[in-house]
Amino acid sequence: MIFRLLRRLAEKVPNTVHRVVSSMKPQVVFVLGGPGAGKGTQCAKIVENYSYTHLSAGDLLREERSRTGSEFGQLIDNYIKEGKIVPVEITINLLKKAMESTMQADEQKFRFLIDGFPRNQDNLQGWNTVMDGKADVKFVLFFDCSNEVCIDRCLERGKSSGRTDDNRESMEKRIQTYLQSTRPIIDLFEKQGKVRTIDASRGVDEVFGDVKSVFEKEG
Numbered sequence: 709m710i711f712r713l714l715r716r717l718a719e720k721v722p723n724t725v726h727r728v729v730s731s732m733k734p735q736v737v738f739v740l741g742g743p744g745a746g747k748g749t750q751c752a753k754i755v756e757n758y759s760y761t762h763l764s765a766g767d768l769l770r771e772e773r774s775r776t777g778s779e780f781g782q783l784i785d786n787y788i789k790e791g792k793i794v795p796v797e798i799t800i801n802l803l804k805k806a807m808e809s810t811m812q813a814d815e816q817k818f819r820f821l822i823d824g825f826p827r828n829q830d831n832l833q834g835w836n837t838v839m840d841g842k843a844d845v846k847f848v849l850f851f852d853c854s855n856e857v858c859i860d861r862c863l864e865r866g867k868s869s870g871r872t873d874d875n876r877e878s879m880e881k882r883i884q885t886y887l888q889s890t891r892p893i894i895d896l897f898e899k900q901g902k903v904r905t906i907d908a909s910r911g912v913d914e915v916f917g918d919v920k921s922v923f924e925k926e927g
Contacts, residue, residue, distance in 0.1 A: 732818045734807050734843040739823040740894055741851030743882045744858035744865070745908045746915060750851065751821050753916050758923055761810050761817050765825035768802040769794055770871075788873055791881025793827050793889060796834035804838070821849075828889035832896075847926060848897045849919070851908035855883050 737760070739747050751762040773784040780798060787794045803822060810817050826832040859879050866874025873882065897903045904922045908915055 732811065732815060734811070735819045736843050736845045737819075737821050738825065738845060738848045738897075739821050739851070740827075740848055740890060741908060742853055742855065742858040742886045742890075743879065744861035745851040745853040746861070746912065747823050747851055749912055750906075750908075750915060750919055751823050753912075754821060754919060754923065757920070758819075759817070760819045760821050762821045762823060763803060763806050764823040765799050765803065765827075766823070768806060769799065772798075772802060789878065791873070791878050791885050793831070793885060796831050799825060799831065800834050800838050807843075826893055827886075828893065832893055845902070848894065848903045849922065850894055850903050850905045851915070852905050853908040855887075857909050858883065 739751060741747050748762075748764060748767075751764070754760055755762050769784050769788065772778055773781045773788070775781065778784075784794055784798065803825065807820060810820075826835055859876070862874050862879050863876060865871070872878070894903060904926075906915060906918050906922070
């Protein structure tokens with residue numbers, strides 16, 4: 709059943725993305741780190757200071773999950789509640805559509821922060837297959853933070869976020885998924901010399917000071 713749904717999603721994705729990307733390749737920075745490491749907060753500050761558009765894989769999935777009439781909503785909801793990684797076909801197609809619409813609206817907006825992706829080997833393989841030659845990954849911005857700090861931040865956020873996954877049971881599952889699936893991807897990019905590591909355990913402004921240094925150096 710999942711594969712039938714994925715085929716239907718693929719059929720609905722317009723081919724215009726290929727025309728957009730062919731004229732100007734998206735410049736991508738993958739933003740990775742554990743849940744609660746501050747990726748979203750720092751991405752917002754990067755957008756304020758640099759010419760990047762922030763795309764959160766998690767936010768796109770949550771929006772699709774809550775969209776009225778979405779045939780993938782329940783499927784996405786089940787994966788998120790279990791702390792599991794949503795099938796790559798869904799996530800990549802949501803990212804493609806978001807990049808397409810951004811670049812169609814303003815051709816100068818071709819730099820993207822993709823937050824929370826790729827989260828496992830399947831994600832990375834899917835990206836390489838679908839986006840090979842169609843996007844340039846500049847580097848990976850890795851927010852390094854202890855599990856304890858991540859959990860405490862998410863539990864505090866859960867008091868006001870309304871997110872169903874900001875609770876201790878979901879957090880423990882998400883941390884395990886991150887350690888087992890995402891950390892090896894970060895290690896892989898590290899071997900390629902593409903990782904820029906930030907100590908995310910400090911305050912927001914201190915962390916952003918290091919982030920600024922990375923973006924000023926990378927250009």
